[in-house]
Amino acid sequence: MKLKIRHDTTYTYEEPTQTSIQYLRLTPRNTPQQRILSWNLRTPGDTSMMTDGFGNQVTVMTMDKPVTEITLTAEGVVDLTGKPLTKDDSPFPPEVFLRPTLLTEANKPIKQFAKQFSANKRSLVRMMNRILERIEFMPGATTVTHTAAEAFDQKRGVCQDHTHVFIACCRYIGVPVRYVSGYIHTNSEDHLATHAWAEVWLGRNWHTFDVVNLLNVAESHIKLATGLDYLDAAPVRGMRSGGGTERLHTKAWVTLAGEKAGENQ
CATH class of the missing domain: 3.10.620.30 (C8orf32 fold)
Structure with missing residues (x-):
């Protein structure tokens, strides 16, 4: 089964942030149960990739300029293979x-x-x-x-x-x-x-x-x-300097590939 995903996350701040760093676990990886056919993560800051201790793909985003809003968009197509879970490549017993x-x-x-x-x-x-x-x-x-x-x-x-x-x-x-x-x-x-x-x-x-x-x-x-x-x-975790009160708005759509986003949520 091929599924299309779009996930929008917006942080709004009551005053400009000075600096911020976000750890984004918004990129799925290929496993026997899921094949990533396409994936794109759009961010407003500089990014680098790392793998954490649990084997998760992490995008590290940094911003060193004042902003009052940060919007993140993850989007792609994943093919679910239907294979059952077995042992995996977890680094831990x-x-x-x-x-x-x-x-x-x-x-x-x-x-x-x-x-x-x-x-x-x-x-x-x-x-x-x-x-x-x-x-x-x-x-x-x-x-x-x-x-x-x-x-x-x-x-x-x-x-x-x-x-x-x-x-x-x-x-x-x-x-x-x-x-x-x-x-x-x-x-x-x-x-x-x-x-x-x-x-x-x-x-x-x-x-x-x-x-x-x-x-x-x-x-x-x-x-x-x-x-x-x-x-x-957590899909998004981070820290910031300044910004005051924070408001979060997030929306995600998962549809069968070929359907329009919003037809099924």
């Missing part, structure tokens, strides 16, 4: 993904919840369903700084929160699991095209767990980056 982080630390309620499940796929599918039953999908209910414990307690969040809770549970019961950022093609307008899900190591291979869509097969997913949590795989 799966056991690295047992390490908790501040965003995925299991508090007492999460530990009590996770104890009901075990380290096999059928049980983890049940856990995924139970997490979605507990945590309502509600855009705007959380921010990127919310932890798994906070989302679990308030019972609202977005794909990032569902994924963090799932990760916290898996690691507590001894299952290696990593955070994935990317895009998804759906026929629903309820969810954003930018997305997050988890990949679990079950002895021989990695397995997809998409809590929000209750999927354990990555049939329409385009992977951008992986890591221990959101902070490792």
